[in-house]
Amino acid sequence: GEDVEQSLFLSVREGDSSVINCTYTDSSSTYLYWYKQEPGAGLQLLTYIFSNMDMKQDQRLTVLLNKKDKHLSLRIADTQTGDSAIYFCAENEGTYKYIFGTGTRLKVLA
Amino acid sequence: DAMVIQNPRYQVTQFGKPVTLSCSQTLNHNVMYWYQQKSSQAPKLLFHYYDKDFNNEADTPDNFQSRRPNTSFCFLDIRSPGLGDAAMYLCATSRGATTNEKLFFGSGTQLSVL
Numbered sequence: 001g002e003d004v005e006q007s008l009f010l011s012v013r014e015g016d017s018s019v020i021n022c023t024y025t026d027s028s029s030t031y032l033y034w035y036k037q038e039p040g041a042g043l044q045l046l047t048y049i050f051s052n053m054d055m056k057q058d059q060r061l062t063v064l065l066n067k068k069d070k071h072l073s074l075r076i077a078d079t080q081t082g083d084s085a086i087y088f089c090a091e092n093e094g095t096y097k098y099i100f101g102t103g104t105r106l107k108v109l110a
Numbered sequence: 111d112a113m114v115i116q117n118p119r120y121q122v123t124q125f126g127k128p129v130t131l132s133c134s135q136t137l138n139h140n141v142m143y144w145y146q147q148k149s150s151q152a153p154k155l156l157f158h159y160y161d162k163d164f165n166n167e168a169d170t171p172d173n174f175q176s177r178r179p180n181t182s183f184c185f186l187d188i189r190s191p192g193l194g195d196a197a198m199y200l201c202a203t204s205r206g207a208t209t210n211e212k213l214f215f216g217s218g219t220q221l222s223v224l
Binding site for chain 1: 114
């Protein structure tokens with residue numbers, strides 16, 4: 001079945017860039033997403049990319065998509081303590097079906 | 111602000127005692143979803159409603175039921191909670207069910223089973 005994999009933890013210093021990686025298996029996914037989950041809260045959509053794009057930039061966020069390798073990454077520039085959260089990669093299989101990764105816990109050290 | 115609201119934030123129930131979790135939305139979205147998220151795991155879709163049409167995922171246990179009395183409200187009923195049902199339950203909505211429908215999540219209900 002389809003699977004979305006992420007590394008579990010990432011620790012960076014405040015002001016540095018963070019790069020969170022994700023691999024997915026469904027080559028037919030049309031859109032790929034990054035969601036952020038703060039402690040005790042629901043998931044919040046950060047950004048998404050259409051599968052025919054290689055890169056999307058949105059302020060401090062840069063999404064890179066390597067469709068050949070089925071690899072998606074999220075780069076956060078100038079990481080702040082408020083960026084500490086769990087980041088989920090998700091792919092859309094079509095219609096209502098989203099497959100989420102297990103999440104990467106980002107810890108930002110002051 | 112339009113939003114998805116889940117009540118209660120924390121719910122404690124006893125083994126085998128029925129429990130209902132609530133979700134309401136002011137977005138007027140057609141689709142409402144229930145996800146189960148266990149610690150350090152990905153959210154797992156249990157079922158969703160498109161308007162009044164109920165769609166159950168194949169691997170969702172019969173112990174889990176849902177009701178959607180109107181557009182705004184959706185309930186998750188766990189008929190006989192087991193210890194393995196302790197999890198965060200997330201309600202989400204989307205405007206429709208086509209590709210690239212963004213999901214809007216509530217804050218979740220953390221369910222404990224004693």
